Amino acid sequence: MLELFPAGFEETARFDVVELAGYADAAAETALRAAGLGPVSVTLVEAGWEDRWREFHRPASVGGLWIGPPWETPEPGLIPVVIDPGRAFGTGAHATTRLCLELLQEQAPGSLLDVGCGSGVLAIAAALLGFGPVLGVDDDPLAIEVTLENATVNGVAGRVEARLVDARGGALPAAGLALANVSLSVVEAVAPLIVADRLIASGYLDRDTPELAGWRPLARRTCDGWAADLFERIQA
Ligand SMILES: C[S@@+](CC[C@H](N)C(=O)[O-])C[C@H]1O[C@@H](n2cnc3c(N)ncnc32)[C@H](O)[C@@H]1O
Structure with missing residues (x-):
């Protein structure tokens, strides 16, 4: 075949x-x-079947950000985040990604760690919003490759670094804000290892409430049955 x-x-x-x-x-x-x-x-x-898959990848607007594939035209007045959906996870359209982007835009810019960066959509959006330095980590080599490619496409290659790391193994650099759109079990495993003032966590359903030692919940957003939470580090 x-x-x-x-x-x-x-x-x-x-x-x-x-x-x-x-x-x-x-x-x-x-x-x-x-x-x-x-x-x-x-x-x-029918003619045109080669391109029909593109119809499933529609752009999304989240606050002041437009997230879309390279063949769509960004909405005027919004910051474009161009993500080619062909490869690593994260087109920006998933509810958990949109919820993280909502909470991200409400935070003061500073250094940022994106745990489970996938296509790099959150790390790249953060860099475009003025966060820096930005580091994305993922345990999938394809995600690192695609994050760096997407950072170049979005003109933030010099401001977004990506490293192959299993975040459960520790050794995560400190940052002002951490993002972790992974899964409930990975969020719970990784949160104690994150050194940051604030954490935006997602990747789980709205019936799930992560219990994160050392972190106090500040806000919760839900969409389509998914949830994202903003936490603040409890000072010792
Ligand atoms: C749900 S995707 C989110 C991607 C992107 N942040 C987004 O919001 O679209 C989760 C990502 O976390 C990565 N991941 C899962 N477990 C991980 C771990 N232990 N360490 C690092 N990355 C992990 C996966 O490879 C995947 O790219």
Whole structure:
């Protein structure tokens, strides 16, 4: 299948039969029949199918920020944060990301640590809002690569650093504000290791309330069943 459809193919059924779909022209159909892999059926698809996935990636406005893919035009008057949705997690459209962006815009700019930076959307938005220095960490190498690429695209390459770190392993640099849009279990594991005055945490449902030793909750936002919380470090 990879030889016949080098751009990729799709597995459309997974029970007692495996059905594979390749999108190609009539020449590939002839080659597929000749390959004798099994019964072949042909369905015509509408022109433009190659780009149809783009319709699922709509821009989002959060306060003074516009977050959108490179093929959309930013809304005038808003700060554009351009994120290519093709790769690491984080197009900006997810409720947890939007809630973090809301809380972020209410904080005074200063140094910032983004735990679980994904595509870099929060770190890049922070740099564009005047936060600095900004460090994103993630335990996925693709996220580091994509964060640095997106920082360049958004003109903040010199102000956003990204490092491959499992945040549960500690050794996180101190910052004025930390963001952690990860998951409930990672937020609870990482919060005691974060050295910051304030923490914006998300990545969990609004029925979940993280219990973070050393942190006092200040505000909570919810959207579409998800929650984000702003915490303040309890001074010893
Ligand atoms: C839900 S995504 C959020 C991405 C981005 N911050 C956003 O708001 O769109 C969570 C990210 O956290 C990363 N992550 C999960 N556990 C981690 C850990 N222990 N240390 C560092 N990164 C982690 C994942 O690889 C993923 O990129």
